[in-house]
Amino acid sequence: MVVLDYGAPTKRRGGVYRPPQGNELDPVYARFKQGLAALAQRRPPLWAQGLVEGCWVLEIDTRQAPLLLRPEEAVAEGEAFLDALVGELRRREPLLFLDQGQKPL
Template sequence: MERDLARELERLLQGVLGTSSQDSGRQGGLAKYLVERLKDRLPSRLWPYLEAEVQVPGLAREKAWDLGLVYPVEPSLPKKPRLLLSLKSILRNPSGSWPNRLDDLVGEVSSVQMLFPEVVVGYVVVLDHGAPTKRKGTYKRPEGDELLSIYARFKEGLAALAQRRPPLWAQGLVEAHWVLEMDSRKKPLLRNPEETVRAGEAFLDTLVEALRQREPLLFLDEG
């Protein structure tokens, strides 16, 4: 199964590179992949409420999340986000992008957690080791593995933020993260394919287990 999922991820990453950076649906394929993998872990009655591009209220403003399980407490009440995923990528100017990605993550997560403190949040990011970097006003491809140290700092920051569990309930933290690393200068694109798949499966397991502990009634009729 890992090989089949790795091939699917490879195809999706090729689609990401072939889509304009201005296209809001650039991560749509990855969102669909995650929806299907989550369905294997969630009761079937929840599947209709698991969607890509869901509008969710935040303290400052409403925001479209890349993927969400938004399920009503009761039919007469507003729908409530139970599980949200944010999908991002760094495909250009990594040295200037990664600090902003961490700041953006804290901001978007804090806004929704202020209204829905029990929501489970996951963060997915695609990193390109062949991403052009801005130097002296022009973009140039990196040489060798020169982006390793930059991405290592970014991943350290993500790991520090992905630990929202008792007793650490601070706003701005997430329950789990998944990093997909590729190199657009090479074929195949995906680095460490099967390891990436395993990390993705563990990521989803962590999110669903957090949801099960926080919202056990959602799983009451499981099986």
């Protein structure tokens, strides 16, 4: 899970921090989200270290209220993220779920 703040002050030349103007962080965050999506593909047979099973990006803007951008999408993506994690855990460690009526494979 990652929180991206579109209103976060950024460091400029000379070590000065200032809030972003308009949507200037959009391209930076878009590249970050693409890179994160590329890492979020840890599934058999691709078990490489450094990969993760999934990601959930919460986007906020501290320059406005409410802070959370696209709340309905954020909730849906969060539920999908948690479902994916539990699904992968069920697949890898089925014995953890035996007391919930699941039969061993």
